[in-house]
Amino acid sequence: MSGLKLFHVxxxxxxxxMPRLAEAEADVQGxxxxxxxxxxxxxxxxxxxxxxxxHGGRIDSLGLDENGSPVIVEYKRxxxxxxxNQGLFYLSWLVDHRAEFESLVRDRLGANAASxxxxxxxxxxxxxxxxxxxxxxxxREHRRSxxxxxxxxxxxxxxxxxxxxxxxxxxxVARRARRQAVxxxxxxxxxxxxxxxxxxxxxxxxxxGDGVNRVERKMYxxxxxxRNFACVCPPQRSKLLVYLKVDxxxxxxxxxxxxxVSGLGHHGTGDLEVQLRTPKDVERAQDLFRASYxxx
Numbered sequence: 001m002s003g004l005k006l007f008h009v010x011x012x013x014x015x016x017x018m019p020r021l022a023e024a025e026a027d028v029q030g031x032x033x034x035x036x037x038x039x040x041x042x043x044x045x046x047x048x049x050x051x052x053x054x055h056g057g058r059i060d061s062l063g064l065d066e067n068g069s070p071v072i073v074e075y076k077r078x079x080x081x082x083x084x085n086q087g088l089f090y091l092s093w094l095v096d097h098r099a100e101f102e103s104l105v106r107d108r109l110g111a112n113a114a115s116x117x118x119x120x121x122x123x124x125x126x127x128x129x130x131x132x133x134x135x136x137x138x139x140r141e142h143r144r145s146x147x148x149x150x151x152x153x154x155x156x157x158x159x160x161x162x163x164x165x166x167x168x169x170x171x172x173v174a175r176r177a178r179r180q181a182v183x184x185x186x187x188x189x190x191x192x193x194x195x196x197x198x199x200x201x202x203x204x205x206x207x208x209g210d211g212v213n214r215v216e217r218k219m220y221x222x223x224x225x226x227r228n229f230a231c232v233c234p235p236q237r238s239k240l241l242v243y244l245k246v247d248x249x250x251x252x253x254x255x256x257x258x259x260x261v262s263g264l265g266h267h268g269t270g271d272l273e274v275q276l277r278t279p280k281d282v283e284r285a286q287d288l289f290r291a292s293y294x295x296x
Contacts, residue, residue, distance in 0.1 A: 004162075006154050019152040019160070021129045025077040028127060028151060031159065032073065033061055039161060040073070040125060041066045041227030045108050051093050059090045062101070064109065066269050067215045067222045068118040069145075070094055070101055071125060078129035084138055084146070086125040091144060095122060121145050121168065121215055125226070127161075136165045145213065147226055163226050168209030194235045200282045201240060205230050208293040220268040229296035230289065231268025239277045242285070243270030244292035251288070257281065258288070 006017040022028045029047070042063035061073035070095060074087040094101060098119060106114035118218040123145040131148050139146040148164040171271040205223045206212050215222040220243075223230040229241040248271055250259035262271035270292070274285050 004152075004160065006158070006160075008155075010125070017154045017158065019154055022077055022151075022153060025075050028077065029060055032075070032127060036061070036063055036073075039159075040071075041204065042071045042125075042237055043109060044072070045104055050105075051090065051097075052167055055093050057090060057093070059094075064105060064113065064117070065123060066228045067111070067121075067224075068116045069215065070117060070119070070122040072123070073125045073127060076128035079132065080128060081132070081135070083126045084124075084135060084148075087126055087146070088142065089288060090146060091124050093123060095119070104212045118215070118217065123147065127151055131164050131278075139165050139167050142167075149226065161226075163211060163215060166213060166225060168213040194240070197240055197276060197279065197282065198232075198235055200279055201232060201242065201276065204282060204286065204289055205232075205293075208289060212293075222268060225293065225296040227296045228269045229292040231270055233267055239275050241266075242274040243268045244272045244274060244288055245295050246272040246288055246292050247268050248272050257284065 004019075006019070008015045008017055022031075032039055033044055034046055035086060036042050040063070042065045045062040046059075047061055049062050051059065051065055059072055060075050063071040063073065065071050072087055074083055074090070076083045087252060093176045098117075102117055105117060125147045127149045128151070130150055135148060139148060145168040145187045147166045150162045150164050152160045152162075154160060206214065209225075211225055213224045215224055220231045221232050222228045223232070227245070229245050233241045233243075243261070248258075248262060251258055251272060254262060258274070259273040260271065262274045265266050266273070272292075273286070274281075274288060276282055276285065
């Protein structure tokens, strides 16, 4: 956002819309909490959640992301060197109070959501006016999933969010293990061809840019920036299904390759289904992969 300029274009000319910070931290918090699922892909659970007399703190926002991972969101109006450590302090408390969090999920979202909470990847999202290079370095040194998000307000009714850094704990080791798991799953289905196809899709999605995290669920793998942009189901006998955050109305659908699944039940998230059978299909899907990545 630091290099982004926004202009209002009319018949009489062009006027720059100047960025600004919120008047108070609570204004940012209230705006995000009111639209958390749209902005962050996180279902809102609680605001200013008390961590008890011993721990003695209040978590700004608690939520559950698209893959069932617990999420803590911490806000700062401007630059604050303490936001990451504060968030990690609360994240440690959360991991030690799983039953309490699951009870909250059950009360807010139902028993089914509570039974599917993914404790392998709890997340911290820090939203602030800006971050320093030391903040970016710090998150890369932690074995936690952390997103640094810079906000800006434009005019009276525009909000901009920019992911400054996004990391997941033990990323390199996790990726190697997961790639091996992908290969084993593909071998079980249909030999070398599916191994190569699954590996090609994995490399293509991880290679779209910095800050791509992968989340393993039983029935799908989610590729995530701040939000999911692709979900890959385990290989079938002759094809691999990928679901993307692309509006099917914006795509020329091709029978046997792309399908509108909005309103249809399926594993993972996304309204566009892409059916991959050969390495050429992966090449054909690259523009769709990039469009979904950009949208996230």
